[in-house]
Amino acid sequence: MLQIIKKELKQIFVTPAYFIILALFIGILNFLFLKWFFLDWQMNFRSYFDLQIWFLMIFIPAISMRIMSEEFKNQSIEFLLTKPISILNIILWKYLSQVIYFWLFILSTIILYISLATLWNFPSGIIISQIFGSIFLIFAMFAISFLASSITKNQVFAFLLWVLINFILIIIGTDFIQISLPYFLANFLNDFSYIYHFDSFSKWIISLSDVFYFSSIIFFSLYLSYLSINNFRKTWAVWLKIFAIWELTVVLTILIFSNAFISKINIFADLTPNNIYTLSNSTKDILHNVNDIVNIDLYVSKDLPPQLKTSYTRVKDLIWEFNKYSWSNIHLKEIHPIEDDKETEAMQDWISPVKIQILDNDQFATKKWYLWLALKYAWKTESIAYLWQTKNLEYSVISKILKLTNNDKKEVSILSSEDINNQTIWVMKQVLWDNYDVKTQTINNTTNDIYNKNSDVYIILEWDKKFDTWIVSSIENTIKDKTVLYFFQPTKVDVTNWLSASENHSDLEKQLLSKYNLELEKWLAADAKYNSQVSVWQWFITYRLPYPLFPKDFVNPDLPISEWIENIDTPFISAINDKDKKWYYDEKNLLTTSKYGFIKDTINNISPDNFKNIKKSDFKKLDLAKLIIDWNNKIAFIPSTYMFTLWWQQSLIQNLAFVSNLTDYIWGDSRLINIRSKTLNYDNFVAEKGDKNIIRWFNIFVLPIIIFLIWIIIAFIRNRKRS
Numbered sequence: 001m002l003q004i005i006k007k008e009l010k011q012i013f014v015t016p017a018y019f020i021i022l023a024l025f026i027g028i029l030n031f032l033f034l035k036w037f038f039l040d041w042q043m044n045f046r047s048y049f050d051l052q053i054w055f056l057m058i059f060i061p062a063i064s065m066r067i068m069s070e071e072f073k074n075q076s077i078e079f080l081l082t083k084p085i086s087i088l089n090i091i092l093w094k095y096l097s098q099v100i101y102f103w104l105f106i107l108s109t110i111i112l113y114i115s116l117a118t119l120w121n122f123p124s125g126i127i128i129s130q131i132f133g134s135i136f137l138i139f140a141m142f143a144i145s146f147l148a149s150s151i152t153k154n155q156v157f158a159f160l161l162w163v164l165i166n167f168i169l170i171i172i173g174t175d176f177i178q179i180s181l182p183y184f185l186a187n188f189l190n191d192f193s194y195i196y197h198f199d200s201f202s203k204w205i206i207s208l209s210d211v212f213y214f215s216s217i218i219f220f221s222l223y224l225s226y227l228s229i230n231n232f233r234k235t236w237a238v239w240l241k242i243f244a245i246w247e248l249t250v251v252l253t254i255l256i257f258s259n260a261f262i263s264k265i266n267i268f269a270d271l272t273p274n275n276i277y278t279l280s281n282s283t284k285d286i287l288h289n290v291n292d293i294v295n296i297d298l299y300v301s302k303d304l305p306p307q308l309k310t311s312y313t314r315v316k317d318l319i320w321e322f323n324k325y326s327w328s329n330i331h332l333k334e335i336h337p338i339e340d341d342k343e344t345e346a347m348q349d350w351i352s353p354v355k356i357q358i359l360d361n362d363q364f365a366t367k368k369w370y371l372w373l374a375l376k377y378a379w380k381t382e383s384i385a386y387l388w389q390t391k392n393l394e395y396s397v398i399s400k401i402l403k404l405t406n407n408d409k410k411e412v413s414i415l416s417s418e419d420i421n422n423q424t425i426w427v428m429k430q431v432l433w434d435n436y437d438v439k440t441q442t443i444n445n446t447t448n449d450i451y452n453k454n455s456d457v458y459i460i461l462e463w464d465k466k467f468d469t470w471i472v473s474s475i476e477n478t479i480k481d482k483t484v485l486y487f488f489q490p491t492k493v494d495v496t497n498w499l500s501a502s503e504n505h506s507d508l509e510k511q512l513l514s515k516y517n518l519e520l521e522k523w524l525a526a527d528a529k530y531n532s533q534v535s536v537w538q539w540f541i542t543y544r545l546p547y548p549l550f551p552k553d554f555v556n557p558d559l560p561i562s563e564w565i566e567n568i569d570t571p572f573i574s575a576i577n578d579k580d581k582k583w584y585y586d587e588k589n590l591l592t593t594s595k596y597g598f599i600k601d602t603i604n605n606i607s608p609d610n611f612k613n614i615k616k617s618d619f620k621k622l623d624l625a626k627l628i629i630d631w632n633n634k635i636a637f638i639p640s641t642y643m644f645t646l647w648w649q650q651s652l653i654q655n656l657a658f659v660s661n662l663t664d665y666i667w668g669d670s671r672l673i674n675i676r677s678k679t680l681n682y683d684n685f686v687a688e689k690g691d692k693n694i695i696r697w698f699n700i701f702v703l704p705i706i707i708f709l710i711w712i713i714i715a716f717i718r719n720r721k722r723s
Contacts, residue, residue: 014718018063018101019711023704025059026108030699033112045126049202052109053137053170053194059105060141061148061162064098068149068225087229091222095146102142106134111703115695125204125271133201136214137194141166143221150225169194178305187309191263199310200268205277207268209259216255223251266317276391279321282671283398287326294326294401297374298334299351308371314390315373318397330401337370349374350383373397377404395675399434402672410667412436413455415475418444419465424644428459431656432663435672443467450478457667459659462488463641466506475508481632483666485659486512489641490520493572493606501572501606512635513576516585516628520639521575521599524606525622527551528614529596532569548611549600553591553624560670561590561661568654573640575599575622590625590636590662597622627666634666 033048113127148162149155171177173193178186190196197210227248270278296319304312316332323330337346337353346352353368373384375397382400387393403409412432416425420442429438439452445468458479467475492504501524513519526548533546550571555562570591581587598618600606625638643655661673 014714016711016715019707021059021062022104022108023707025055025105026707027700027704029055030112030703034696034699045130046202048109048112049130049133049198052134053198056105056138056141057163057166057170060102060138061145061159061166063101064142064145065149065155065159065162067094067098067146068229087226091146091150091225091229095143095222098142098146099139102138105138106131108703109134112699115698119691119695125273129201129204129206129271132206132211133198136201136211137198140194140214140217140221143218147221147225147228150228166194184303186305190309191259204271204273205268206271208265209263212262213259216259220252220255224248266320276394279325279394280675282673282675283322283394284325286398286402286671287322287330290326290329290401290405292329292377292405294330294404295376296330296332296397297349297376298332299337299346299349299370299372299374300334301368301370302336302339304369304371305356308369311387311390312371314393315371315387318390318393322397322401338368346370346372349376349381375400375404377401380404392676395672398675399672403434409435409437410456410669411439411452411454412457412459412663413439413441413450413452414459414461415441415443415450416461417463417465417467418442419463420461420641421645425461427652428644428656428659431660435660435664435669443471447471450474453478455482457483457485457663459485459663460487460508461641461644462486462506462508464489464492464504466504467508469507472506472508472511476511479633479635482634483663484633484635485638485662485666486635487638487641487644489572490574490639491524491572493642513637516587516626516630516635517578517580518626518637519577519579521577521622523574523600524549525551525573525575525593525597525624526600526611527593527597528611528619530554530567530594532571547608548598548614549606551593551597551624554594555591555658556589559588559590559665560673561658561665565654565658565661568658569643570624570638570640570655571642571645573624573638573643575624576626576637576639577623578626585628585630588627588629589623590627590638592624593622595619595621636662636666 029048029051032051036047109130110127113130144165145158145162148158148165151161152158169192172189173195178190181189197213200207200210268277270276298315298319300312319330319332323332335342335345337343337351343353351370351372351374353370355366356369371387373387375382375384382404384396384400414425414428425440429440432438436457439455441447441451444465460475460479488506488509490503490505490509491501493501503522528548530552531546531548532550532552550569551573552567553570553573554567555565568591575593575597578587596619598614598620599622600611624640625636627636628634644652657676660676661670664670664673
């Protein structure tokens with residue numbers, strides 16, 4: 001047995017083709033991945049998974065097509081079968097010897113992650129899911145390659161047969177094929193596709209059903225290889241061939257039904273950084289306190305397209321878990337509006353179909369689909385719109401349940417200056433709507449008084465047009481002994497040309513800051529390293545440049561609001577300092593820059609070109625937002641309202657989640673904070689240009705060259721031994 005492994009490994013390490021194929025695989029794959037990776041800003045490895053599956057389809061048969069075909073061609077299989085070793089052992093040890101080589105492919109991906117980890121401390125789940133995904137995919141592909149090689153002595157035919165089988169197993173899961181098939185057939189074939197099962201690993205999930213799928217392919221391929229080699233060993237009688245066919249049919253049937261059964265068992269390891277697919281403790285706590293029946297109607301079309309099948313399964317699994325932790329008080333009923341003629345009932349629950357364009361009989365057609373939830377409690381009904389994406393499904397459903405069952409909702413009033421965009425107010429209102437009774441009031445020259453004087457929380461948005469002096473006293477009296485989030489903009493910026501800024505202080509700002517001995521830095525705060533980028537247009541070309549005045553503010557890690565939110569973006573914010581902190585109130589930092597923060601000493605020119613020569617001696621950590629807790633009064637000072645502008649789309653979701661978390665925290669109800677925040681994709685890639693180039697050159701050129709050098713060293717040592 002050891003002689004088999006020794007023979008195969010010797011064949012590998014003395015043949016330059018193996019090293020050439022490995023070097024090409026690493027170099028080309030890393031080139032195509034890193035070509036776009038640094039332009040995306042996000043630490044997203046999904047494209048690497050997508051590329052890997054296609055590359056392996058070509059490279060694996062190029063290596064393994066000879067493993068059994070060569071034995072048949074040279075007729076050495078007859079000599080091998082005369083040895084006191086079973087066919088099963090021959091297959092297993094030859095398979096394992098090739099598996100040892102394929103670990104080099106897996107190691108190459110780990111090296112890529114390690115090199116990127118020098119610039120970014122990414123979650124370990126990326127590496128673990130990648131290793132497991134690559135292991136099962138490579139082992140399954142190689143098992144099929146082993147089968148193809150054991151059927152014929154022609155290596156070219158074995159190569160083409162292997163590529164054909166794996167190509168079919170890949171493309172039956174692609175949208176190109178799925179949309180052209182009847183729905184029942186598309187869903188059936190999707191269950192046999194590499195892409196469908198490999199997709200979970202790219203989402204950082206190790207599912208029992210996916211592991212069993214790849215294990216079934218490995219087992220069945222090696223089993224067929226056993227039958228093929230055994231058939232070569234002896235001439236079978238007719239009854240033995242019939243028995244073998246019957247045995248093969250039974251094994252295949254058992255595997256198919258076992259996979260169908262396992263796919264219904266929702267067992268998986270959630271390796272996502274924020275445990276997106278695992279219920280949080282806050283969710284379980286809310287469900288434990290549900291004391292009456294909450295009915296959930298799932299409006300779904302029977303013939304869902306394959307791209308919605310995963311979402312449908314995720315919805316059912318989540319509601320099942322909700323029912324378990326709510327002492328069976330969450331009841332799910334599945335309704336098929338189109339097929340069961342219940343579209344009128346759906347309309348009564350404010351449910352409407354979504355029209356999707358699909359390819360039907362080689363023609364594009366528009367068809368209606370349902371995938372909605374309607375939650376009902378007593379006489380109240382809440383609906384959750386089209387469930388295409390289920391990443392934040394847990395928060396969407398549990399917030400609706402809390403809204404339905406909570407009879408003591410707190411009131412939030414949003415007071416805004418008249419120049420605040422109405423759409424910004426609408427978005428903020430939607431974020432808070434499920435958990436609070438939200439009131440809004442725009443304050444302008446015609447405002448006589450504050451309408452809502454008894455709200456529990458006040459959110460004040462003061463932008464370029466400041467509150468008049470005569471209304472300031474009314475606001476101060478209203479927010480006395482209340483919870484307040486005060487967003488203001490002490491610096492007015494001309495965002496159309498990025499050239500100038502001017503001071504823009506208000507009476508309300510001055511009075512509230514002086515009350516707690518706080519003062520603002522005269523100029524804008526900036527961060528030389530942790531910042532976002534801006535588009536600069538010049539000579540018909542758009543450039544993406546780092547912009548220090550768009551700092552990535554770090555949320556105080558000692559506060560619950562920081563759970564799953566490492567940083568947010570606050571364009572054109574001012575640093576805020578305490579001159580003389582008093583004993584009778586508590587002060588907490590909400591946002592800070594990194595240690596590379598600095599104060600820009602002029603606001604006459606704030607274009608990106610004006611930040612080239614920054615002295616390291618100017619760097620320091622800056623406080624950007626404060627929370628004051630004064631007896632019955634809690635007030636948060638955040639000197640930036642640009643963070644809510646719609647042209648700042650790239651971070652609007654995180655910023656609004658920060659507002660929701662802060663509102664929950666200072667009011668005293670923090671249960672939804674970790675549920676809401678854990679679905680945010682906030683991790684941006686930050687690296688210097690030189691560091692990026694080092695990673696590119698190492699993974700694309702240096703690593704393949706090292707592989708060639710290893711082969712040269714092995715060849716040199718081998719020749720020395722011969723001489």
